[in-house]
Amino acid sequence: MGLESLISGEGFLTTKINDLVNWARKSALWPMPFGTACCAIEMMATFSGRYDISRFGAEVVRFSPRQSDLLIVSGRISIKMMPVLQKIYRQMPEPKWVISMGACASCGGVFDTYTLVQGVDQFIPVDVYVPGCPPRPESLLDAVFEIQQIIEGEKLDSGKHGS
């Protein structure tokens, strides 16, 4: 990138540790996809070539919650699934963020029935909601930007993530 020609020899740079850590976190979000219904199809489209979430540093999709820091809940969560989702949320190491993708995950959508949890935010903390049924990949990308903005504004000693 020509950077090395500007910083010739052993350069150094000054910054705030807070900004440096946040920059690292926001540029390498590792998503944990929790796709339970049709929204997951759009999520897959977002991960794949055409929309390519890796342009924004979030392409390392981990199917293990222990290796990820961004939970994307995409789809309906039934009462049989909610304990699983909570377990997965607990297994993710701090710091972690949650996107609730689509109408169903955010509020139950059109399925106002006995089986379906009416919004995962009643049971796990959600950072960004994505409206739509299903949301277009652009909306999910926008949610990732929102998460990045949230990360930028975080203070290391705020205690939010257990520091």
Added chain:
Amino acid sequence: MTDERPDPADGAEEAPSTPEPAPAQHPVSAALTPALSSTILATLEHQGQTAFVVRSPDQRALLEHLRFEQNFEYLKDVTAIDFLGRDTVERFQLVYVLHRLTDHLTIRVHAWLSEEADEAPSVVDLWDLARWGERETHDMFGIVFDGNPDLRRLLMPEDYPAFPLLKDYPLKGRGERRQFPYLQPRGGEMVEGTPPPYPVTIGRGMHTPDYIEEVRRESRPKGE
């Protein structure tokens, strides 16, 4: 389209012309033994598909006959219908959909099941697929299939307190979907709220008399 439906135009011509005195008997019902035919309450025809209506537990003998004598080797589905509030023979109707692969003939067997009996003979020994259908029917309606070796819940969580497809079970449940603790990150510790206890259920896990009355009232045709 290869199935031999009668041409609709033909049917329209024939229908008003001659009221047939004795409609040709369906080949399946013609092959029934007299003892079995006597248990059949009605024979329905709809869209070229025949259905025999019996009263539980008579369907067991009929299904056995259809399986072994008439070679209906494929059971498409076992399910039930709840007719709460309707003026029907009994409250529940079990529905068996059978198929014969040699001539692709599908028939149904409907069996009325009273609310008090609440128990029907299993057909798992006739068709293995009945395991799943009966489990699902049990899960949704609470009907017990006598002889099914594995009558656990299929779709709902194991500790679910009700049978949700019963007509007297409210569509939005009784608060089961709120039965989870709330997790929040605070100082790195997970703080959980306490979930409220499961709502009190009555009888077979379902209804109050008031609620049944309400369903009955609502299911009456308009203008009564």
